[in-house]
Amino acid sequence: MNIPVVTVGESQEDLVGGLERLHGPVTVVRRCAELAELLAACQSGLARAAVVAEGSQDLTASLVDRLAAVGVVIIALTDSPEERLRLRGIGVTAAPLTVESTALAESIADAVGRHACSSPARLAPGAGPGYSSGFADAGAALRPEAADAGSEPAPVGTGKVLAVWGPAGAPGRTLVAVNVAGELAAEGKSVLLVDADSYGASVAGVLGLLDDAAGLAQACRLADQGLLDREALLRVAVPVTATSGTFRVLTGITRADRWTELRAAALAIVLDRAREVADFIVVDAGFCLEADEELSFDTMAPRRNAATLRSLELADTVIAVGAADPVGVPRLVRGLAELEGAVPGASPEVVLNKVRASAVGRSPERQLREAWDRFGPSASIKAFLPWDPGATDAALQSGSLLLESAPDTRLRAAIAELVCAPVQQKRRSSVFSSTARGGLTG
Structure with a gap:
């Protein structure tokens, strides 16, 4: 040889x-x-x-x-x-x-x-x-x-990565990701929310954060240089304090043309470090799964959809969100087929959002389930999220979570149940307290 x-x-x-x-x-x-x-x-x-x-x-x-x-x-x-x-x-x-x-x-x-x-x-x-x-x-x-026999072995994180993905057409990926993070934090879990949408990052806007620093891009830059440790990750992650808990956010890129800063190798290191500091890492992923732009035989150019693809590849759980209407459901069915081809073995948990009788007729959940069982892919529907524009608009206007602005709504309860979190009584807890994840503080 x-x-x-x-x-x-x-x-x-x-x-x-x-x-x-x-x-x-x-x-x-x-x-x-x-x-x-x-x-x-x-x-x-x-x-x-x-x-x-x-x-x-x-x-x-x-x-x-x-x-x-x-x-x-x-x-x-x-x-x-x-x-x-x-x-x-x-x-x-x-x-x-x-x-x-x-x-x-x-x-x-x-x-x-x-x-x-x-x-x-x-x-x-x-x-x-x-x-x-x-x-x-x-x-x-x-x-x-x-x-490096004299040095300590590299820590292995045990945090779980939840990637929230959905096809094009605004099915509600960010709504689900942000509120899933909030519900987990309300349970006392340490949570890091990552905005990895390279087309239309919106987590900062939904949460009312006046942050133009693009925390994920900063973290990826440090990771690419081999300089991202636990402390550095916590420095670039923005703390968000709600009435029922605190979690951290790696905000997304401020312009779509900055997608080159979210390279796959760097993002993988970011998620590895995140597993060391948080119980749950919730990733708001982009919609596009195409990888045709990778021409590995003659170029070192980054991939346009690398952040989405790598997030899905490394996720422990993929939550696939689709709009519950005659346009959104077929998009989700086609998207799940693309997901299976792009990330084999992803086993997504399907969530239908914006469920309403005005779009699909009487007894919408029953009709959607019957149609899905007849024409849909092998993945079954895990949850139905009801259409509640009043609650979502109020949360968006105040830059808050549903558990703060609309705690008693069916939509909030459905999202809480999605992550096996019982609806919490409002209480304050710091998920990056001295007792969480090896004593690191926020």
Whole structure:
């Protein structure tokens, strides 16, 4: 098995010479003068591994994710413990600048082998499970687990991600997402609400937040650079205090043309960090599931719908919202078919919103269920949310939740039941108190 490698950095001469003299499976095919040249070589399919001996600070999670998509792993050389920790956070193998050629070659082979096992469809010839690198295990110290043996293991979050999705046509995704977050907070859960709609972010407007900072974009930017930790996430998330509880919000992008700031790899890191600080992460996702704009063979351009797709892929529960009328129901049926193709195994929980007799006739819930059972997809309807423009308009006008502005309405009760939260008596609780999630405070 041969592993073609490209290198960049001032110390590349010693590295290249040492790797070439080994006559092992690692072969240096290009010495690059700068990182841009190295990236171009990787994108062209020239290499399966890249050694960055200088300029590791320019590596980002999105770049690493993009090169991994074309079968390239990155090994960066640095003596800085902080930089090694940052690199590990974005998926880069780090090694000392003084690493010996044999150990470096073994580390390259191991990294390529691990990537091959996780991405069988993109294997290089011979780079399959069980391959032999041809070296002794001299590079064991370079593996990420051993490289930081003295540091604490990375925490694994246990928070649950609830993605609220629905087809085009304003079925009420944001209404459901915001009030689901509020109901969970009313139960005393720690909640983070994320506005990941890259077309029409509206959570800040619904909650009456005068915030133009685009908290999710800030979090993604820090995540892309490997700088997003628990404290940084809490700093960029806006606290929202209601009469019955407090939750935090990562507000959406302020203009639709800022969608490039919500890259898939960075968003995945944001959600991973969110699992560490919140019991529930409620994501208001966009409607579009198309992925045709990804041309991985010749470009590193971001995907227009990456935020929506990655949110749905990582969600523990997908709540699919559709409008209960002759236009909204067929849209939802078609959308669920698209969802199954885009995110196999999503198993969405279907919610029909704006249920009213004036749109579907007498006994609307019965008629909708019968029609759904006859023509709909395999997913059953989990909940019906009644049409109540008076309650929703009052909440929107005051920038509040239904549990505050219309606590006794059937709509509020239906949303509370949707997340298994009994209708609460109004009480104040801080879900980011000192007793929540490892003692972090808001």
